[in-house]
Amino acid sequence: MKIKIIVLILCCTSLGAHAADLKAILSFPDKFNEQAVEIEGELIGELLKSTDGFWANILSDGLGIGFFTENKTIFDKVSYWGAYQIQGDTVLASGTFYKDCLVHGETDIHLQRLEVIKPGNVEVVSVLPFKRKLAKIFGIICLTLLAIYLIKLLVIRFKHGKRT
Amino acid sequence: MIISPDRKDFSTIFNILGRLTLGLAAFMIIPLAVAFFKREASPFYDFLITFFATVSVGLLLLILFPLRKEASWMHAFFTVSGGWIVFSLLGAIPLYLSSHFLSFVDAWFESMSGFATTGLVLVQDLDHLSFSHNMWRHLTMFIGGQGIILASLSVLTKARGAAVGFYIGEARSEKILPNVVDTARFIWKVSFVYLILGTIMFSTILYFSGMNLDKSIFHAVWLFFASFDTGGFAPNAQNMAYYHSFPLEAAAIVFMILGAFNFNLHFWIWMKSKKEIYKNFEMKTFFLTTFSLTAILYFGIKGIGNVAMFKKGFFQLISAHTGCGFTNLAWGELDKFPPLSLLAIIFAMMIGGGVCSTTGGIKLMRVGIVFKAIFMEVKRWMMPFKSVYKDKIHHLQDMVLSDKRIKDAFLFFVLFLITYVGGGVVGMFFGYDPMLSLFESVSATANVGLTVGITAPTMPLLLKLVYILQMWLGRLEFLSIFVAIGFIMSLFKK
Amino acid sequence: MKYIVIVGCGKSGRELAFELSKTDNVVVVDRSLKALESLGDDFNGKKLWGDALDINTLESAGIKEADAVFLLTGNDNINLVVGKVVKRKYETKGVILQVNDITKKRIFKEEGLTIVNRTYLIVEVLRKCLA
Numbered sequence: 001m002k003i004k005i006i007v008l009i010l011c012c013t014s015l016g017a018h019a020a021d022l023k024a025i026l027s028f029p030d031k032f033n034e035q036a037v038e039i040e041g042e043l044i045g046e047l048l049k050s051t052d053g054f055w056a057n058i059l060s061d062g063l064g065i066g067f068f069t070e071n072k073t074i075f076d077k078v079s080y081w082g083a084y085q086i087q088g089d090t091v092l093a094s095g096t097f098y099k100d101c102l103v104h105g106e107t108d109i110h111l112q113r114l115e116v117i118k119p120g121n122v123e124v125v126s127v128l129p130f131k132r133k134l135a136k137i138f139g140i141i142c143l144t145l146l147a148i149y150l151i152k153l154l155v156i157r158f159k160h161g162k163r164t
Numbered sequence: 165m166i167i168s169p170d171r172k173d174f175s176t177i178f179n180i181l182g183r184l185t186l187g188l189a190a191f192m193i194i195p196l197a198v199a200f201f202k203r204e205a206s207p208f209y210d211f212l213i214t215f216f217a218t219v220s221v222g223l224l225l226l227i228l229f230p231l232r233k234e235a236s237w238m239h240a241f242f243t244v245s246g247g248w249i250v251f252s253l254l255g256a257i258p259l260y261l262s263s264h265f266l267s268f269v270d271a272w273f274e275s276m277s278g279f280a281t282t283g284l285v286l287v288q289d290l291d292h293l294s295f296s297h298n299m300w301r302h303l304t305m306f307i308g309g310q311g312i313i314l315a316s317l318s319v320l321t322k323a324r325g326a327a328v329g330f331y332i333g334e335a336r337s338e339k340i341l342p343n344v345v346d347t348a349r350f351i352w353k354v355s356f357v358y359l360i361l362g363t364i365m366f367s368t369i370l371y372f373s374g375m376n377l378d379k380s381i382f383h384a385v386w387l388f389f390a391s392f393d394t395g396g397f398a399p400n401a402q403n404m405a406y407y408h409s410f411p412l413e414a415a416a417i418v419f420m421i422l423g424a425f426n427f428n429l430h431f432w433i434w435m436k437s438k439k440e441i442y443k444n445f446e447m448k449t450f451f452l453t454t455f456s457l458t459a460i461l462y463f464g465i466k467g468i469g470n471v472a473m474f475k476k477g478f479f480q481l482i483s484a485h486t487g488c489g490f491t492n493l494a495w496g497e498l499d500k501f502p503p504l505s506l507l508a509i510i511f512a513m514m515i516g517g518g519v520c521s522t523t524g525g526i527k528l529m530r531v532g533i534v535f536k537a538i539f540m541e542v543k544r545w546m547m548p549f550k551s552v553y554k555d556k557i558h559h560l561q562d563m564v565l566s567d568k569r570i571k572d573a574f575l576f577f578v579l580f581l582i583t584y585v586g587g588g589v590v591g592m593f594f595g596y597d598p599m600l601s602l603f604e605s606v607s608a609t610a611n612v613g614l615t616v617g618i619t620a621p622t623m624p625l626l627l628k629l630v631y632i633l634q635m636w637l638g639r640l641e642f643l644s645i646f647v648a649i650g651f652i653m654s655l656f657k658k
Numbered sequence: 659m660k661y662i663v664i665v666g667c668g669k670s671g672r673e674l675a676f677e678l679s680k681t682d683n684v685v686v687v688d689r690s691l692k693a694l695e696s697l698g699d700d701f702n703g704k705k706l707w708g709d710a711l712d713i714n715t716l717e718s719a720g721i722k723e724a725d726a727v728f729l730l731t732g733n734d735n736i737n738l739v740v741g742k743v744v745k746r747k748y749e750t751k752g753v754i755l756q757v758n759d760i761t762k763k764r765i766f767k768e769e770g771l772t773i774v775n776r777t778y779l780i781v782e783v784l785r786k787c788l789a
Binding site: 026027029044045046047048049050055057059062063064065066068082083084085086100101102104105106107108125126127128131132134135138139141142145146148149152 | 204205206208209210212213216217219220223224226227261288289291292293294295372373374375376379400401402405406407408409472473474475476492493494495496497500
């Protein structure tokens with residue numbers, strides 16, 4: 001029994017060591033260099049094509065990182081990529097982290113596995129009522145001032161006309 | 165002789181400010197239209213509110229302050245200094261309403277960063293920001309880069325000397341054509357041509373990397389504004405690193421360098437002699453500094469494969485030197501650069517680009533003159549007493565390096581240096597690392613935009629305000645602001 | 659916008675410079691620094707300190723692109739010499755010069771230059787006042 005518990009704890013901690021958060025990885029790049037990592041985050045933007053493969057950017061904890069893969073089909077199961085009013089799919093992406101990837105010359109992760117945890121969705125941002133009110137108020141102020149200004153101009157022109 | 169302003173002077177200043185504010189409102193129609201066509205309802209209202217508010221402010225100024233005196237030099241300086249503050253505050257409104265900023269000060273910071281073509285960001289969740297808000301962020305760089313003043317030159321037909329004052333108040337003390345209005349027209353034309361070229365180049369690269377057409381064009385225009393106006397904003401939290409595209413970075417380098425060069429040089433090369441590239445003093449200084457600083461930087465980060473060295477090192481250095489601020493590095497990477505390489509980047513930022521360009525910093529011309537003057541002085545000591553030695557530099561034409569020129573160069577050199585170091589000390593006061601504080605301070609003052617992580621919503625409020633101040637001082641090159649302060653002080657002396 | 663070079667920043671030169679700088683590109687050349695400074699710091703044109711008899715000065719002033727050159731140095735001989743050189747060498751379209759000596763008028767006419775004589779102008783205007 002004791003052995004089973006110890007094995008279970010070891011498994012959990014080892015799992016924990018892989019699913020580190022992006023902030024930790026980027027704060028200690030040397031420690032994670034060329035290690036297998038697992039990141040949970042939102043897919044954003046789109047799948048980008050380059051000369052030797054494809055790139056996908058994942059946003060995790062407010063930070064972004066690029067994942068590289070030669071196999072485009074991994075992304076076939078993805079339904080949403082994050083953008084304005086669109087929450088992208090939340091994915092669990094695992095791969096090898098490179099602090100200075102010799103092939104690409106940048107900090108990247110070479111993707112091995114992608115799992116969609118939660119599909120994304122469209123989130124329409126509704127117009128807050130106070131904005132409609134403000135728009136109306138400022139609109140009226142603006143038109144009023146415009147009227148005053150035009151009247152002033154006409155008065156000046158009239159006065160000037162009278163003098164000459 | 166101290167300038168004593170009277171009520172008529174203030175009336176004139178605020179009147180012109182009113183006109184400029186209306187000009188700003190006109191620019192706001194662009195993001196408004198984007199929101200309309202892209203069916204972004206909430207942003208539409210954000211810009212509608214701001215548009216009405218801006219027009220109201222402009223009209224209010226025009227109504228309350230009629231044009232009493234002929235606008236002149238002094239008015240121009242005051243208007244330019246004040247204009248930047250007014251514009252950045254108004255420009256912050258749509259940003260704050262977007263809910264992507266933790267406070268209004270953060271939105272003001274971002275707005276000032278845009279108008280000052282800096283590029284330091286406090287925006288949250290940039291990858292989910294609307295098209296229209298992104299349009300506005302990048303438009304502020306265009307407005308600030310080409311100068312609020314250039315737009316006003318078209319508006320200001322009455323003022324005779326004022327037009328010149330505005331131009332100089334804008335830190336562009338070289339005239340391209342004798343008539344300032346013609347100079348302004350030329351700058352607009354050149355910028356427009358480059359805009360078309362840049363949009364085509366960038367959008368082609370993006371389209372072929374899989375981005376859909378209309379997003380490619382938007383990103384292309386935004387990246388053009390950010391590179392040519394050496395601003396450095398990008399529509400992504402990862403900045404240029406998002407694209408993972410070497411061709412895009414190369415194209416960005418081209419436009420960053422174009423934007424960092426003296427508009428006079430553009431004029432000369434287009435209209436007169438292409439050979440000027442080899443003879444020009446600023447160009448020569450640029451080659452020298454870029455070469456030596458890149459060498460120092462590489463020496464610091466030795467041990468990485470060639471591709472990495474070129475991308476990271478060279479791109480960052482050009483981005484720093486031209487005052488753009490684009491980065492292709494990951495979060496947290498820049499502050500882990502070896503100190504020697506970081507120092508090279510700091511020096512590149514301090515120097516900046518050409519005079520009369522969209523870049524900030526001490527400027528190539530002045531740095532070149534300072535070093536040449538020191539060199540000349542050393543030579544003078546080694547020559548027999550009675551010999552008169554006056555050196556020449558070639559900048560479009562051969563010019564004598566007069567004592568006045570040398571004095572002016574040293575003056576700005578010192579002013580910038582004091583601000584650079586001052587801001588660094590303030591950062592240290594808040595507990596940040598000295599080297600990193602200096603870096604961030606230089607980045608703000610020279611309007612670069614590279615960050616080592618200090619700029620964040622969690623940074624102390626006072627530090628945010630200090631950086632806003634530094635961005636403002638750097639963009640207007642101190643002179644306008646000092647004249648304006650002198651103006652105000654003379655009021656109190658009465 | 660036209661490109662205009664004014665040689666001589668005396669009373670006429672200065673006033674002309676101010677007027678033209680509102681709408682055109684103006685470069686003012688004068689041997690005297692003081693005369694140029696009288697234009698003010700906010701002059702909307704270029705000031706060139708040099709001798710108009712020196713070809714280099716003229717070329718720095720942009721004589722090659724000039725649409726018109728005004729020679730108002732106050733010295734008839736200089737005006738004539740520079741005017742002829744400019745017309746012959748650079749084929750500038752408008753070469754206008756001011757003379758004081760009324761007898762020289764006839765000599766200048768054939769060179770393709772436009773001469774303005776101050777005394778003559780005043781006489782003409784006064785005559786018209788009579789009518």
